[in-house]
Amino acid sequence: MTMEDKHIPQRTCIACREIKDKRLMIRLVQNSDGSVEPDTSAKRKGRGAYICPSKRCWDIALKKNHLDHALRTKINNANRSALFEYGSKFNEEK
Numbered sequence: 001m002t003m004e005d006k007h008i009p010q011r012t013c014i015a016c017r018e019i020k021d022k023r024l025m026i027r028l029v030q031n032s033d034g035s036v037e038p039d040t041s042a043k044r045k046g047r048g049a050y051i052c053p054s055k056r057c058w059d060i061a062l063k064k065n066h067l068d069h070a071l072r073t074k075i076n077n078a079n080r081s082a083l084f085e086y087g088s089k090f091n092e093e094k
Ligand SMILES: [Zn+2]
Pocket: 013, 014, 015, 016, 017, 018, 051, 052, 054, 057
């Protein structure tokens, strides 16, 4: 990563804390009803959190409540299961 790449927005993964090009990461947003879901357009308003497209990072983010902290919310069990399911489609390694 050189200085010339600085114009590419970078985001930190809430699980592994690695900083990456945000286009390579999955953004999560909280809906007005409090539920959290992946923002596939990456353009929705509101507080967002980024996670690598890695099963391992999703496991960490969900099991250790990193996502709850990042979004300053309490994710309910059904929502957590849905996100876990979403994350399980990614590969184990980054
Ligand atoms: Zn990560």
